[in-house]
Amino acid sequence: AQRVTQPEKLLSVFKGAPVELKCNYSYSGSPELFWYVQYSRQRLQLLLRHISRESIKGFTADLNKGETSFHLKKPFAQEEDSAMYYCALTTGFQKLVFGTGTRLLVSP
Amino acid sequence: DAGVTQSPTHLIKTRGQQVTLRCSPKSGHDTVSWYQQALGQGPQFIFQYYEEEERQRGNFPDRFSGHQFPNYSSELNVNAxxxxxxxxxxxxxxxxxxxxxxxxxxxxxxxxx
Structure with missing residues (x-):
């Protein structure tokens, strides 16, 4: 069965500090991984996907198949990055399996 | 384009009742998926509708059913x-x-x- 684990419920950092939100997955094949973000009072939206290998709002994520991880990183956190972040995977492009989410709080 | 719209916003029911939730997809989209998000959890996939048929289903009982209309909008029904x-x-x-x-x-x- 496919599973996504986000071990931290809350990550609190100061503005300008580096951020790493952890995501581990279990699936024996080749999944596609995503990071979704939900800002306060907004809907869930796609932040980035591993296949596109792009940086969005300064965030990057690298798929490590050996460690089955897809951690989200940003070198310098901003207050506007405060949000709920969800890691998700799909194996057949027909459904998403989400983790439980990590709340990122960036303090001034 | 208003994007994906859902109605109603909030709903209160009692045990044993039935409920219908509605969804209009983003303009140009033809596929609708439904997810349940319990408090403190990530969204859990219920099912997906494409071409008016249920194409994929998550681990939810038959009390959860759905429908997709020719205009691609969808309903989620939950019984009991x-x-x-x-x-x-x-x-x-x-x-x-x-x-x-x-x-x-x-x-x-x-x-x-």
């Missing part, structure tokens, strides 16, 4: 409501059955008393 059905129900639309183009709606908050 349980307290544990209290959650935020999210609708997401996409193209041709693929989730990598998925856009989410704001959700319907269902409370079962």
């Amino acid at each position: 409501l349980l307290l544990g059905d209290s959650a935020l129900y999210l609708c997401a639309s996409s193209l041709t059955g693929r989730v990598d183009t998925q856009y989410f709606g704001p959700g319907t908050r269902l409370t079962v008393l």
Whole structure:
């Protein structure tokens, strides 16, 4: 069965500090991984996907198949990055399996 | 384009009742997926509708059923409501059955008393 684990419920950092939100997955094949973000009072939206290998709002994520991880990183956190972040995977492009989410709080 | 819209915003029901939630996809999208998000949890996939058929189903009982109309809008029906059905129900639309183009709606908050 496919599973996504986000071990931290809350990550609190100061503005300008580096951020790493952890995501581990279990699936024996080749999944596609995503990071979704939900800002306060907004809907869930796609932040980035591993296949596109792009940086969005300064965030990057690298798929490590050996460690089955897809951690989200940003070198310098901003207050506007405060949000709920969800890691998700799909194996057949027909459904998403989400983790439980990590709340990122960036303090001034 | 208003994007994905859902109605109602909030709903309160009692145990044993039935509920219908509605979703209109983003303009140009033909696929609708439904997710249940319990408090403190990530969204859980319920099912997906494409070409008016249920294409994929998650681990949910038959009390959860759905429908897709020719205009691609969709309904989620839940029968014999349980307290544990209290959650935020999210609708997401996409193209041709693929989730990598998925856009989410704001959700319907269902409370079962």
